[in-house]
Amino acid sequence: MKFSTLFTKTKKDIAKTDSVNAELLIRGGFVDQLSAGVYTYLPLGLRVLRKIENIIRDEMNKAGGQELLMPAMHPKWNWQQTGRWDSLDVLFKVVGQLSGDEMALGPTHEEVITPLASKFMFSYKDLPKYVYQIQDKFRDEARPKSGLLRTREFLMKDLYSFHTDEKDLDKYYTVMEEAYSNIFASCGIGKETVLTYASGGSFSKYSHEYQTICETGEDTIYLCAKCNVAVNKEIITEQKTCPECGNKALTEKKAIEVGNIFKLKDKFSKAFGFKYTGKDNKEKYVEMGCYGIGLGRVLATIVEVSHDDRGIIWPESVAPYDVHLVDINGTKKETKEIHKKLTEAGLEVLWDDREESAGVKLSDADLLGIPERIVVSSKTIKAGKIELKKRDSDKEELLSLADYLKRK
């Protein structure tokens, strides 16, 4: 992709934002803010989002998940069955102007997946089953904040699991724990992301959050350095020790939730009368679990933990491009040839072909945060080399294009 043909331009000055992620993502042309808590993913941002999406999809498929796609618009009836039509304050409500139909915009999908699953599962032979979607959600946040971390509209992966009994649910819960670890590791925030006990006492095994530790986090957690698990601020009064090892020396940290896993048990199957016939020919309620990850939150979290004062530092796995190619001092002809060879080698290349100064081009390369920068200048051409710099390093290296491609 040539920079000059990109839909977006980088911006030096933008309106004040409330977070590092919003500032860098807007300045780089990754996202645009349409209104409070509502964002457009621009071409560069969508490339990152799709890579995160594919990492998540792969892990869900490995864990036996079958992908489907539920609608955002739900009938009032479904939300009345669980009482959440009235009790859930973040539920957006819509009325059809001609039909008079009352509908909700889904902030989550238990109210849809439970009656849907009951159309296909009748016997213990039909269980367990795991389905997920990557889909647009809505939350009526009074004050959206922190850029893409707390928004009114957001893409979420939500997987729902269906089981004969709690033991089987427990087993799958650990499968999902592993899948989530893999996802955060692949997205480059594995080290910073910890399993966090979201509820205390005897309930502590039913609900976990994944919190990513970073200075700008909006939540407070208490971390056990031994086990690398944490507990939420909300439950620290009842749970003063590490729930895994009993360690009492927990450290206070700032952290943004990026995912959560819940044992719903029979809460929703009871609300919808969703039963199956067991081996013993008796009817029982289906046990359910649900497992969410906000894609925009993961993207914003990566920016929060991986940037410097010049811009974003994307991990390779989610970077919009592999290589940021820059021509300076009138080297367009030679750079065109290098661009061709890089692309033929299967690399995703953003070529900054603009008629801008070297200073502008190099500072935009830092802002965009693509992992490797290759500069072609009259100096490098004279030496028969290219100049390589990794975004997370300050060292520049002169090497031949052939040697560079050998490393790939």
Add this chain to the structure above:
Amino acid sequence: MKFSTLFTKTKKDIAKTDSVNAELLIRGGFVDQLSAGVYTYLPLGLRVLRKIENIIRDEMNKAGGQELLMPAMHPKWNWQQTGRWDSLDVLFKVVGQLSGDEMALGPTHEEVITPLASKFMFSYKDLPKYVYQIQDKFRDEARPKSGLLRTREFLMKDLYSFHTDEKDLDKYYTVMEEAYSNIFASCGIGKETVLTYASGGSFSKYSHEYQTICETGEDTIYLCAKCNVAVNKEIITEQKTCPECGNKALTEKKAIEVGNIFKLKDKFSKAFGFKYTGKDNKEKYVEMGCYGIGLGRVLATIVEVSHDDRGIIWPESVAPYDVHLVDINGTKKETKEIHKKLTEAGLEVLWDDREESAGVKLSDADLLGIPERIVVSSKTIKAGKIELKKRDSDKEELLSLADYLKRK
């Protein structure tokens, strides 16, 4: 994929539907109806939808489109600028309960893309540009109907183009005409889909629909057999002849709109004050075009034109799987081996491994409509062969697995 582990089951009896597409798609477990005009894509249906999506994406990329993703929730302000907040009767409106913010759910995105594009385009050097998204849309239909053809929530591809002048817009319009022809051909409805003049007289070159001719269509069009173009019922009184060749013998046909292309000219750039500086240093309004395709409509249209009284007949390009493998008469062990070899050869295989009668399995294969059915029975094993039947033929063929794989 083993049929026994699928999230869905086929259904013999379902509630009465208003169309062939809804009946077959629901019975086969491709979609589920949540409420009037609101559907879930189940795993089988989502596989078809993704293939249609990828066909469309490839053509948009070939035509220079850059993909982005705009939100569904739009501020009132944007829709007030064009007057459509009050005039568009299908606009769903939402109010934030705590913030009091009034918002619309986008049925189209001119109101968002126009001010967005104006942030990045200033000079004739920045034009032309083409951006598109594949995104969820909402229409407050009083009476949704015809299955997935007229719904309240639907996935749509909408591309927007930006030009210095009408001549350049005209040029790109023909590029999109070709892209659309390619898309409908790839989806197996190329022969049945005709370019339809949606408006008459001097306006006739500004707006076209793509209509697919089928008996159950909800629109009436008048087709010119010579040119293979049509005119809409709405404009037949003013345009009694073929707009291409003047032919007066037009044939009345039933047809569902699957796509549309519009020259917006400067309607929206004027509403948002979106100007660029020309070569002559003068400011001018940007000329715009917009080009839509409803993904669910394409899917439903394929079913409408390609089915028989036993079920769906998917074109290969969009089929949920390539091969429907059926074991009968206790041949599971041998079928497992065949399944392995088919999968290793890169084929997408649905293996009906259920403990059901041959009759049930074969009739479900017809309902699901996967292009090729392979039966493994005691008879075929004895002969050292497999039994192949194409869904669109009545002929069965005995051949060795090796010979079958050679054809792939």
